[in-house]
Amino acid sequence: MIARTLFIPVxxxxxxxxxxxxxxxxxxxxxxxxxxxxFPPQGFSLQWIFKVFTVDSFRASFATSMLLAVGxxxxxxxLGIPASYALSRYxxxxxxxxxxxxxxxxxxxxxxxxxxLLRYIVVPMQASMTLILFLAHTALVLPYAVRVxxxxxxxxxxxxxEAAVLLGSSRLGAFFRVVLPNIRGGxxxxxxxxxxxxxxxxxxxxxxxxxxxxxxxxxxxAYMEIVFDPSVAALSSLLAFLSIGIxxxxxxxLGFSRYV
Amino acid sequence: xxxxxxxxxxxxxxxxxxxxxxxxxxxxxLLSEGFHLNGxxxxxxxxxxxxxxxNQAVFWRTLKLGAIVTVVSAVIGYAxxxxxxxxxPTAKGRVTGLVMMPLMISxxxxxxxxxxxxxxxxxxNEALHAIGLTDAPLxxxxxxxxxxxxxLQLFLPLMIISLISALENMPRDAVPAARVxxxxxxxxxxxxxxxxxxxxxxxxxxxVFTGSLTAYIxxxxxxxxxxxxxxxxxxxxxxxxxxxxxxxxIACILIVMSFAANILxxxxxxxxxxxxxxxxxx
Amino acid sequence: MSKTSYLTLDKMTLAYGDAVAVPELELxxxxxxxxxxxxxxxxxxxxxxxxxxxxxxxxxxRVVLDGVDITRVAAxxxxxxxxFQSYALFPHLTVYENVAFGLRLKGMRGSELDxxxxxxxxxxxxxxxxxxxxxxxxxxxxxxVALARSMVMEPKVLLLDxxxxxxxxxxxxxxxxxxxxxxKDTGVTMIFVTHDQAEALSLADRIVVMKSxxxxxxxxxxxxxxxxxxxxxxxFVGFENIxxxxxxxxxxxxxxxxxxxxxxxxxxxxxxxxxxxxxxxxGSGPFRGTVRGTSFAGHTxxxxxxxxxxxxxxxxxxxxxxxxxxxxxxxxxxxxxAAPLSRFN
Numbered sequence: 001m002i003a004r005t006l007f008i009p010v011x012x013x014x015x016x017x018x019x020x021x022x023x024x025x026x027x028x029x030x031x032x033x034x035x036x037x038x039f040p041p042q043g044f045s046l047q048w049i050f051k052v053f054t055v056d057s058f059r060a061s062f063a064t065s066m067l068l069a070v071g072x073x074x075x076x077x078x079l080g081i082p083a084s085y086a087l088s089r090y091x092x093x094x095x096x097x098x099x100x101x102x103x104x105x106x107x108x109x110x111x112x113x114x115x116x117l118l119r120y121i122v123v124p125m126q127a128s129m130t131l132i133l134f135l136a137h138t139a140l141v142l143p144y145a146v147r148v149x150x151x152x153x154x155x156x157x158x159x160x161x162e163a164a165v166l167l168g169s170s171r172l173g174a175f176f177r178v179v180l181p182n183i184r185g186g187x188x189x190x191x192x193x194x195x196x197x198x199x200x201x202x203x204x205x206x207x208x209x210x211x212x213x214x215x216x217x218x219x220x221x222a223y224m225e226i227v228f229d230p231s232v233a234a235l236s237s238l239l240a241f242l243s244i245g246i247x248x249x250x251x252x253x254l255g256f257s258r259y260v
Numbered sequence: 261x262x263x264x265x266x267x268x269x270x271x272x273x274x275x276x277x278x279x280x281x282x283x284x285x286x287x288x289x290l291l292s293e294g295f296h297l298n299g300x301x302x303x304x305x306x307x308x309x310x311x312x313x314x315n316q317a318v319f320w321r322t323l324k325l326g327a328i329v330t331v332v333s334a335v336i337g338y339a340x341x342x343x344x345x346x347x348x349p350t351a352k353g354r355v356t357g358l359v360m361m362p363l364m365i366s367x368x369x370x371x372x373x374x375x376x377x378x379x380x381x382x383x384x385n386e387a388l389h390a391i392g393l394t395d396a397p398l399x400x401x402x403x404x405x406x407x408x409x410x411x412l413q414l415f416l417p418l419m420i421i422s423l424i425s426a427l428e429n430m431p432r433d434a435v436p437a438a439r440v441x442x443x444x445x446x447x448x449x450x451x452x453x454x455x456x457x458x459x460x461x462x463x464x465x466x467x468v469f470t471g472s473l474t475a476y477i478x479x480x481x482x483x484x485x486x487x488x489x490x491x492x493x494x495x496x497x498x499x500x501x502x503x504x505x506x507x508x509x510i511a512c513i514l515i516v517m518s519f520a521a522n523i524l525x526x527x528x529x530x531x532x533x534x535x536x537x538x539x540x541x542x
Numbered sequence: 543m544s545k546t547s548y549l550t551l552d553k554m555t556l557a558y559g560d561a562v563a564v565p566e567l568e569l570x571x572x573x574x575x576x577x578x579x580x581x582x583x584x585x586x587x588x589x590x591x592x593x594x595x596x597x598x599x600x601x602x603x604r605v606v607l608d609g610v611d612i613t614r615v616a617a618x619x620x621x622x623x624x625x626f627q628s629y630a631l632f633p634h635l636t637v638y639e640n641v642a643f644g645l646r647l648k649g650m651r652g653s654e655l656d657x658x659x660x661x662x663x664x665x666x667x668x669x670x671x672x673x674x675x676x677x678x679x680x681x682x683x684x685x686x687v688a689l690a691r692s693m694v695m696e697p698k699v700l701l702l703d704x705x706x707x708x709x710x711x712x713x714x715x716x717x718x719x720x721x722x723x724x725x726k727d728t729g730v731t732m733i734f735v736t737h738d739q740a741e742a743l744s745l746a747d748r749i750v751v752m753k754s755x756x757x758x759x760x761x762x763x764x765x766x767x768x769x770x771x772x773x774x775x776x777x778f779v780g781f782e783n784i785x786x787x788x789x790x791x792x793x794x795x796x797x798x799x800x801x802x803x804x805x806x807x808x809x810x811x812x813x814x815x816x817x818x819x820x821x822x823x824x825g826s827g828p829f830r831g832t833v834r835g836t837s838f839a840g841h842t843x844x845x846x847x848x849x850x851x852x853x854x855x856x857x858x859x860x861x862x863x864x865x866x867x868x869x870x871x872x873x874x875x876x877x878x879x880a881a882p883l884s885r886f887n
Contacts, residue, residue, distance in 0.1 A: 091265075120285070120290065
């Protein structure tokens with residue numbers, strides 16, 4: 001009996017320590033006053049937090065990553081919402097093929113996609129690296145967008161669209177007046193999931209860098225190989241709090257986890 | 261359900277076309293590179309690849325780490341999922357949130373933390389030295405052990421989440437019924453819980469296994485340039501050796517392994533279910 | 543077919559892909575009529591209703607409403623209302639905005655709109671719920687919102703999909719009264735779809751019984767209830783003892799069995815005869831049956847008999863002497879009490 005009452009807290013403590021402990025150490029290390037990354041931190045200072053904002057390459061790659069995460073996710077939704085609508089509301093011949101094609105980018109490892117784009121689009125077409133990164137991140141997020149939007153469409157009765165049509169609305173009008181307002185939560189959830197996925201993505205962007213064009217996580221990995229100071233820890237903490245904050249707010253206001 | 265096919269195609273086509281052009285065509289082109297040498301179709305690139313002992317070692321290491329991480333995460337995952345399912349609803353929600361939290365954090369940040377912990381002057385070595393167990397720092401970083409720890413931390417949440425929902429979907433009275441019929445806890449696990457949660461285990465296992473096979477960040481940071489896995493090897497082949505044929509071969513191996521894992525595990529799940537259904541019918 | 547009918551379905555054929563669901567349907571509905579489309583699921587009644595609404599394209603044939611061919615008119619331009627089985631209220635809009643939805647699309651604004659919406663809500667007794675969301679209403683209230691939403695559009699035809707099936711017994715009576723009042727007040731032509739014969743009998747002016755995409759019988763509730771033309775309709779409205787006729791005899795699994803009395807002159811061409819349990823004479827007659835089951839139903843008692851004719855269901859006044867299970871009872875199926883069936887299918 002004692003074994004069973006102890007089981008739950010001990011297991012939870014060990015598992016949560018393993019999962020979250022390293023993150024707490026990173027947070028602690030980012031307040032270090034020392035010159036090298038260490039734990040326990042040597043003294044307390046905010047210098048590394050401030051330093052993050054002064055590193056030029058971080059500022060540039062942060063802007064790139066933001067642009068890709070916001071733009072790529074928005075583009076994925078623009079493509080994904082109509083596709084989800086077709087898949088959930090129409091009898092579409094070859095629906096399974098469309099579904100498989102659209103969700104394919106989730107199955108194939110990102111590094112392969114990145115290399116393929118480098119070899120067959122960037123090099124032969126002399127395409128702009130930012131454009132290719134944008135396309136790649138759009139493709140990466142599309143499966144998530146389709147999955148989440150489809151789930152919220154499945155939860156919405158389709159007869160309200162017919163009701164709107166019989167009250168005089170066009171089919172397109174019915175979509176904007178009746179469907180869209182009711183799947184807004186799902187779309188926002190898809191946006192957040194897509195944003196986090198795109199922002200944290202490394203392998204896809206690995207080969208897709210050009211002078212001055214690099215995503216933030218790739219930039220961080222490159223920085224870590226050269227400099228061993230706590231600034232990457234500080235940046236990691238900042239980013240982690242940013243994502244946790246966004247997801248927490250989303251859960252609070254939208255019930256995010258219903259859709260994911 | 262609307263019947264208008266033209267409308268349906270018009271809605272679905274942009275997404276399908278986009279993925280085809282930006283994703284499928286380049287990837288297929290890349291994969292074909294490994295089969296097409298000097299103007300003819302051949303598998304010699306694959307023979308070459310596997311004749312290198314370094315490549316073989318990387319291949320087996322990738323499989324081995326994937327398998328170990330999957331098995332260990334399943335064991336820990338069951339323990340954790342049991343503990344979480346036994347909590348009150350509020351506590352369950354909070355703990356589940358904490359388990360999922362790492363999924364929101366950048367994998368680079370999560371992996372980076374292990375440098376602080378496992379490095380030469382990291383917590384583990386300092387602690388071992390302080391209690392007098394070691395004289396010189398252990399070399400944990402840049403080893404298979406470090407990669408294993410990193411991957412386990414990265415993918416364990418996926419296994420726990422899958423098993424929680426599997427345990428929650430289990431018929432409420434299955435375990436008490438088995439206990440009443442005289443089964444001990446070990447028998448309850450093997451004969452009742454495992455068969456009833458097999459699908460969740462397969463879902464979690466597939467995510468963890470394919471995730472580990474195709475991991476890049478963890479072996480890149482914790483394995484260094486010596487202890488390679490397939491993706492880090494692929495990166496080296498491109499950026500150091502400029503060997504695109506080898507990269508294509510690795511890409512193909514990665515894709516085949518991921519698909520095979522998906523199909524195989526799905527088979528396992530459905531085969532077991534069929535036996536269960538037929539057993540129930542009989 | 544009457545040229546002056548308000549709504550005419552002229553050889554209307556409906557299909558899902560290549561599978562024809564309703565072949566060449568002919569139906570004429572008069573203005574202000576309340577028509578029930580009655581039949582089991584899959585009989586084509588819902589398909590027919592959706593085609594009238596314009597939600598399903600007509601493969602061939604015509605739909606004519608108020609003298610205008612609307613076969614190819616889009617659903618949003620037909621002036622046909624539909625009250626969905628699930629009510630299909632817009633969950634993100636208030637009750638008021640639900641009712642105002644179609645009027646706004648017509649371009650109605652300001653005090654005219656407000657007056658119309660308020661009047662619509664008042665007529666269904668929901669004026670005080672204008673600012674609620676549909677989810678905050680009971681099922682019965684939601685249905686009345688749906689009714690008001692359709693009726694403020696002043697449709698030429700109002701279609702109703704299983705209007706009473708989601709309601710409990712008390713609300714069912716309320717809604718039936720409500721629908722009859724709306725129809726009397728506005729004179730709107732109503733067509734409703736149901737699988738429940740009691741619903742059709744109690745509400746409709748005329749009933750259209752459908753089977754496998756074809757009309758089996760059209761008639762008043764009295765016609766359908768007392769004079770079914772086919773075994774299918776007879777079975778559907780509660781004739782439990784149905785036999786085909788051959789050479790003036792009942793055809794059973796045990797061969798041809800002669801009737802106790804000759805067929806009357808009115809039914810020389812009958813293809814079969816059908817008796818409700820109430821129409822079976824129990825206690826006397828040429829047939830013998832063994833009581834297999836019996837149940838008390840208040841005023842009456844029901845019996846299940848095994849006989850040479852097969853299984854027979856009988857219902858007699860509860861005041862009559864009880865026959866125990868296993869005993870043998872004499873009974874009769876009198877030809878002049880039976881409903882003659884012109885088709886046996």
